[in-house]
Amino acid sequence: MHYISTRGHAPVLSFEAAMMTGLARDGGLYLPETIPQMTHADIAALAGLPYEEVTARVLAPFMSDAFASDEFRVLIARAYAGFAHTARAPLVQLAPGHFLLELFHGPTLAFKDFAMQLLGQMMQATLARTGHRITIVGATSGDTGSAAMEAFRGLENVDLFILYPQGRVSEVQRRQMTTPTEANVHALAIDGTFDDAQARVKDMFNDFDFRDAVGLAGVNSINIARVLAQVVYYFAAASALGAPGREVDFTVPTGNFGDIFAGLVAKRMGLPIGRLVVATNQNDILHRCLSTGAYRPDGVMPTISPSMDIQVSSNFERALYYAHGADAAATAALMDDLKAGGFTLSQGVRDALAADFASGRASEDETAATITRTLAQTGELLCPHSAVGVHVAEQHLRAGVPMVTLATAHPAKFPDAVQAATGIRPALPPHMAGLYDRPERLTHVPNDLAALETLIHERRRA
Numbered sequence: 001m002h003y004i005s006t007r008g009h010a011p012v013l014s015f016e017a018a019m020m021t022g023l024a025r026d027g028g029l030y031l032p033e034t035i036p037q038m039t040h041a042d043i044a045a046l047a048g049l050p051y052e053e054v055t056a057r058v059l060a061p062f063m064s065d066a067f068a069s070d071e072f073r074v075l076i077a078r079a080y081a082g083f084a085h086t087a088r089a090p091l092v093q094l095a096p097g098h099f100l101l102e103l104f105h106g107p108t109l110a111f112k113d114f115a116m117q118l119l120g121q122m123m124q125a126t127l128a129r130t131g132h133r134i135t136i137v138g139a140t141s142g143d144t145g146s147a148a149m150e151a152f153r154g155l156e157n158v159d160l161f162i163l164y165p166q167g168r169v170s171e172v173q174r175r176q177m178t179t180p181t182e183a184n185v186h187a188l189a190i191d192g193t194f195d196d197a198q199a200r201v202k203d204m205f206n207d208f209d210f211r212d213a214v215g216l217a218g219v220n221s222i223n224i225a226r227v228l229a230q231v232v233y234y235f236a237a238a239s240a241l242g243a244p245g246r247e248v249d250f251t252v253p254t255g256n257f258g259d260i261f262a263g264l265v266a267k268r269m270g271l272p273i274g275r276l277v278v279a280t281n282q283n284d285i286l287h288r289c290l291s292t293g294a295y296r297p298d299g300v301m302p303t304i305s306p307s308m309d310i311q312v313s314s315n316f317e318r319a320l321y322y323a324h325g326a327d328a329a330a331t332a333a334l335m336d337d338l339k340a341g342g343f344t345l346s347q348g349v350r351d352a353l354a355a356d357f358a359s360g361r362a363s364e365d366e367t368a369a370t371i372t373r374t375l376a377q378t379g380e381l382l383c384p385h386s387a388v389g390v391h392v393a394e395q396h397l398r399a400g401v402p403m404v405t406l407a408t409a410h411p412a413k414f415p416d417a418v419q420a421a422t423g424i425r426p427a428l429p430p431h432m433a434g435l436y437d438r439p440e441r442l443t444h445v446p447n448d449l450a451a452l453e454t455l456i457h458e459r460r461r462a
């Protein structure tokens with residue numbers, strides 16, 4: 001399998017190279033050159049298999065010969081061994097026809113662990129083979145950073161720097177990033193928003209001297225390997241609900257569009273997904289764009305679902321590429337317009353997006369009310385992000401088509417918002433006891449490319 005850039009002017013890469021590269025050198029995002037197909041029989045055969053085996057079967061065609069099949073199964077087993085639930089991604093029922101896919105049983109309590117744990121194993125195996133060293137720089141709205149710390153701390157060939165927006169992550173998220181003691185991981189609190197952090201990371205990738213000098217690698221969802229790992233749970237959930245014999249809809253709490261884009265890949269592989277519903281909080285640029293065609297970022301408002309406080313949604317570029325009929329030049333032109341302030345989609349492109357996506361938003365009050373009501377009606381304690389999803393999903397239920405809402409984080413990661421809505425302060429699971437007592441280690445950094453590059457040069461182990 002070859003990987004190509006959405007903007008058409010970067011080298012074509014193997015799976016391993018695309019995984020180690022992150023952002024394409026033309027500023028675009030890598031995609032598989034073709035989407036492998038799962039037949040009706042292939043999908044039917046997934047029923048009842050362990051999550052690990054579903055992972056091996058769904059991902060194998062994307063990797064060509066990057067890993068031997070036995071080796072790949074060992075990496076998958078290691079990636080998910082630390083999850084607290086044997087189903088890995090259990091489905092629970094909320095109401096007739098409405099299901100919740102709990103993606104928060106990994107070590108850092110958010111869905112980011114599914115991809116990050118596997119990415120950590122695959123990168124480690126690749127580095128062990130080549131003897132290379134890399135410097136990973138990532139931007140986070142809270143959960144990618146903690147998942148990356150957990151996946152890469154203590155690794156010999158990796159230095160990891162995580163940029164998070166100062167004061168805009170939850171205390172649990174911050175502590176997960178600032179309390180690891182290993183010398184190869186660094187939490188950097190940037191003066192700005194998630195969009196600023198993500199923009200500086202992209203600037204580093206576009207500074208080829210810096211990029212090549214430090215061996216820059218990325219673990220944001222600009223990394224195609226991460227998105228592909230997330231395709232698996234769409235197959236696992238749909239199969240449990242009767243696919244391929246039955247169509248299934250999904251609602252996805254969305255920020256950077258990585259998780260829901262994985263759903264689009266699953267659909268294009270042949271999984272019978274009806275609608276993919278984008279659920280946003282009041283930072284609703286994606287909902288507005290899908291409803292009106294106009295994409296114009298303005299300020300980010302802090303909300304009780306901070307992992308979705310985003311205006312510049314990187315992976316939307318991948319969906320736009322497909323909606324333009326895989327036209328790299330048209331995609332590159334849109335991204336130039338975005339730099340100049342925004343863009344408006346043509347009717348044809350809007351129709352193409354509407355064939356796969358619906359959308360909705362939840363206000364702060366609606367999010368809190370959904371946490372309260374869902375607890376009363378089902379006993380399920382939702383995190384605020386999952387509550388945004390449930391609120392929007394309820395407006396998109398269709399008779400005869402099961403709806404799966406992705407529960408993206410554990411309520412204990414956002415205890416203040418959950419307590420305010422329910423009076424219950426969710427406890428951290430036992431493996432995280434002591435998180436509030438450990439000393440924190442972080443560096444405040446300005447929103448300035450040169451200063452960040454200097455700091456990374458100094459801190460990385462040569």
Ligand SMILES: *Cc1c(COP(=O)(O)O)cnc(C)c1O
Nearest residue numbers: 143255256257258259307408409
């Ligand atoms: C990252 C995250 C999201 C948004 O996912 P994207 O792939 O960025 O759209 C939603 N909820 C939680 C809890 C997250 O950590």
